[in-house]
Amino acid sequence: MRDERELAGTPGPAGDxxxxxxxxxxxxxxxxxxxxxxxxxxxxxxxRVYGExxxxxxxxxxxxxxxxxxxxxxxxxxxTRGIIPEESDSDDDGA
Amino acid sequence: MTTxxxxxxxxxxxxxxxxxxxxxxxxxxAPGAQEHWQEAYKILHTESPVQRIPGEGSTPDxxxxxxxxxxxxxxxxxxxxxxxxxxxxxxxxNSTAGMSTEDGDSSALxxxxxxxxxxxNLELHKAHRIELTDPWVGATGAPRHRPMVTKFxxxxxxxxxDRDPAxxxxxxxxxxxxxxxxxxxxxGWPLEDLEILRKWGQAQVRRxxxxxxxxxxMSDAEELENAKDLGEFMAYVQEQVTHKRNNPGDxxxxxxxxxxxxxxxxxxxxxxxxxxxFGMHIGGLETTQYAIAAExxxxxxxxxxxxxLKADPSQVRFFAEEGMRIHAPTQGLSxxxxxxxxxxxxxxxxxxxxxxxxxxAANLDDEEYxxxxxxxxxxxxxxxxxxxxxxxxxxxxxxxxRLEQNIAWERLTQRLDSxxxxxxxxxxRHQPGIMLGLWELHMQFTKAAGSGx
Numbered sequence: 006m007r008d009e010r011e012l013a014g015t016p017g018p019a020g021d022x023x024x025x026x027x028x029x030x031x032x033x034x035x036x037x038x039x040x041x042x043x044x045x046x047x048x049x050x051x052x053r054v055y056g057e058x059x060x061x062x063x064x065x066x067x068x069x070x071x072x073x074x075x076x077x078x079x080x081x082x083x084x085t086r087g088i089i090p091e092e093s094d095s096d097d098d099g100a
Numbered sequence: 101m102t103t104x105x106x107x108x109x110x111x112x113x114x115x116x117x118x119x120x121x122x123x124x125x126x127x128x129x130a131p132g133a134q135e136h137w138q139e140a141y142k143i144l145h146t147e148s149p150v151q152r153i154p155g156e157g158s159t160p161d162x163x164x165x166x167x168x169x170x171x172x173x174x175x176x177x178x179x180x181x182x183x184x185x186x187x188x189x190x191x192x193x194n195s196t197a198g199m200s201t202e203d204g205d206s207s208a209l210x211x212x213x214x215x216x217x218x219x220x221n222l223e224l225h226k227a228h229r230i231e232l233t234d235p236w237v238g239a240t241g242a243p244r245h246r247p248m249v250t251k252f253x254x255x256x257x258x259x260x261x262d263r264d265p266a267x268x269x270x271x272x273x274x275x276x277x278x279x280x281x282x283x284x285x286x287x288g289w290p291l292e293d294l295e296i297l298r299k300w301g302q303a304q305v306r307r308x309x310x311x312x313x314x315x316x317x318m319s320d321a322e323e324l325e326n327a328k329d330l331g332e333f334m335a336y337v338q339e340q341v342t343h344k345r346n347n348p349g350d351x352x353x354x355x356x357x358x359x360x361x362x363x364x365x366x367x368x369x370x371x372x373x374x375x376x377x378f379g380m381h382i383g384g385l386e387t388t389q390y391a392i393a394a395e396x397x398x399x400x401x402x403x404x405x406x407x408x409l410k411a412d413p414s415q416v417r418f419f420a421e422e423g424m425r426i427h428a429p430t431q432g433l434s435x436x437x438x439x440x441x442x443x444x445x446x447x448x449x450x451x452x453x454x455x456x457x458x459x460x461a462a463n464l465d466d467e468e469y470x471x472x473x474x475x476x477x478x479x480x481x482x483x484x485x486x487x488x489x490x491x492x493x494x495x496x497x498x499x500x501x502r503l504e505q506n507i508a509w510e511r512l513t514q515r516l517d518s519x520x521x522x523x524x525x526x527x528x529r530h531q532p533g534i535m536l537g538l539w540e541l542h543m544q545f546t547k548a549a550g551s552g553x
Contacts, residue, residue: 040175043443044182 109310112532123147128166128432128458129313134530137431138473141461144168150447153456156313158437162452164314165444166432168461170468170486172444176436176455177491180222183436183455185493222492227363232376233496236286236352237384242499245286249504252281253511261515261547267522270541274508275392282504283384287377288351289340297381300336303329304382309533314434314456316534333381337374353377380497387429388501390537391487392508394427395420397528397541398475399509400521405475410513418477420505425485426473431460431536459486460536515551520544 115131119139126140126148127133133140144151149169156164167173176183235241256277260268268274280294280301289297306326307316318326340353348354356373360366368376398419399406409416436455443449463485464472488495495501512519525542 038171041169041172041445042175042179042182045441045443 109532112310115532126151129534131532134431134532134536137460137536138464141168141458141464144458144461145465145467150444150449152447153314156315157453159452162450162454164434164454164456165438165447165449166314166456166458167444168458168465169445170462170465173457173459173462173486174490176457177489177493180492182439182442184439185435185437224363226492227361228376229496231362232356232359233380234499236355237380237497237500239499242503245282245500245503246507248285249278249282249507250511252278252285253507254515256281257511257515261545261551265544266546267542267544270396270543271389271393271538272540275389275396275541278392278504278508279385279388279501282500283381286352286384286500287340287380288344288349288353293336296336298385300329300333301381301385303333304378305386305535308430308535309531309537311533314432314534315454316434334374334378337377337381338370341370341373341377352380383495383497384500386535386537388504390429390535391420391424391427391501391505393538393541394429394536395423395505395509396519396543397538398423398426399519400543402475403518403520406513406519408477409509410517413510413513415477416506416509416513417502418479418482419475419509420502421482421485422475422477422479423505424487425463425469425482426475427536428460428463428485428487429535429537430487432456432458432534457486457489459489462486515548517546517548 112131117127117130117132117136118125119136120126120143123143126143128137128140144166145168149167149172151166151168153164153166155161167176229238256274260273276298277294280298281291284291284294284297303326306322307318310322311318341357344351344354345357348358353373356368356376359368361368399409405419409419434454434456436457438449438451438453438455440451441448449455463469466472468481468484469479488498488501520543522542522544526540528541529539531537531539
């Protein structure tokens with residue numbers, strides 16, 4: 006988990022915030038939580054049905070960093086606070 | 101939002117619903133229910149986090165399901181194969197009637213524009229955002245609009261800050277016109293057309309306000325009337341596209357007429373440009389209005405919070421996120437289809453069922469946000485709310501909406517010393533439908549010493 010205090014002075018859409026010392030609680034992890042969704046076809050028929058149109062041409066599945074998230078992350082870590090989980094989230098005890 | 105000529109919504113607008121006390125009382129889509137959604141969410145979270153709506157799936161023999169828990173929605177929006185959008189490429193046979201898309205296309209509109217939205221699959225959906233909309237309204241492009249947005253914010257404040265008595269109707273005199281001014285400028289359309297553009301904008305969201313049930317279904321007469329308005333709007337947008345092809349400017353319409361779309365290695369047709377512009381117009385107006393109005397209500401309810409933001413403007417960004425979380429402008433959308441048999445929290449959901457993702461409920465899930473109704477500027481997961489949805493179809497205009505809200509409160513808290521309700525003049529009623537929009541908010545204010553007029 007990165008130190009959220011590093012983000013306090015990050016320029017973003019809200020402008021250049023003063024680099025104040027600020028202590029953030031760690032966001033609770035999302036990845037690694039047990040899902041409450043059970044899909045009945047282990048082969049995931051839906052992916053076969055929709056795979057031709059809904060997955061990338063290289064066959065990969067969308068990742069968290071796909072789309073605007075990667076752009077957001079590069080631009081201003083504030084906006085991804087709690088959105089982009091870090092690998093170390095799995096070791097995080099949460100808030 | 102005004103009512104239409106063909107339809108009288110007076111009864112719907114004035115409907116009063118009892119506050120639900122138990123699960124049997126909960127009907128999120130009943131007339132008047134919007135005034136008690138927060139209470140209903142508590143009951144649903146505890147007793148029925150996956151609530152079945154019989155017969156309201158993609159076909160008459162399938163069901164709808166309301167999903168209210170944060171983690172379930174989180175998982176669903178990240179699995180577009182098991183839970184695709186109805187009508188999305190690859191879902192042949194699944195009607196889009198009465199459906200909507202997470203990034204702002206209303207259903208009849210989506211039907212009409214489907215071939216022109218340039219997003220027939222996930223890969224192009226991503227390219228569409230990165231190449232076409234992010235540079236203008238996404239996180240990458242929105243920040244360059246800061247001077248323009250600040251100018252409009254100050255202009256609007258100037259119109260009433262020296263008024264005596266110091267009172268405003270905040271929705272009509274600030275929250276509504278700001279996004280109209282900003283989006284019309286970004287699109288490069290004439291500001292003198294604001295009035296008619298507002299009418300067309302309301303037509304674009306009409307089904308979300310006056311449509312029935314979770315699928316926002318309108319009658320044939322309403323559809324016909326709305327189609328007339330949207331047809332006029334389409335003709336207007338075509339005029340703007342033609343004009344910008346001949347008279348380019350520094351605006352999004354011009355950009356779309358000139359850009360070479362790398363994902364397709366070609367320039368866009370007029371119809372494709374119009375499709376993108378339709379989405380920008382519907383997404384950029386009402387929702388930001390609702391967010392700013394709801395945030396004004398939160399500040400008036402918490403005067404200490406107003407003083408806190410005034411003393412430390414760096415906190416405004418966290419306040420805006422909390423405002424959007426607690427009062428999500430789009431409370432829910434029926435934008436996902438179960439493409440196969442699934443089970444969520446033990447509730448069987450057959451293939452073909454429609455899932456109504458209740459973003460507003462997820463934002464108030466106390467498993468994700470302890471004391472969810474409280475504004476807590478130090479929440480560790482502030483930016484993780486569901487107001488813009490998440491995953492690959494996250495709202496493309498989140499950047500510009502956030503920018504407008506941030507600048508609005510940066511300037512308002514600096515130019516005013518207080519912003520309070522006018523006693524006895526507010527009923528805090530919201531419009532019907534699946535969007536949470538205050539009709540009006542009567543406020544009194546104190547001008548800050550040294551604030552320009």
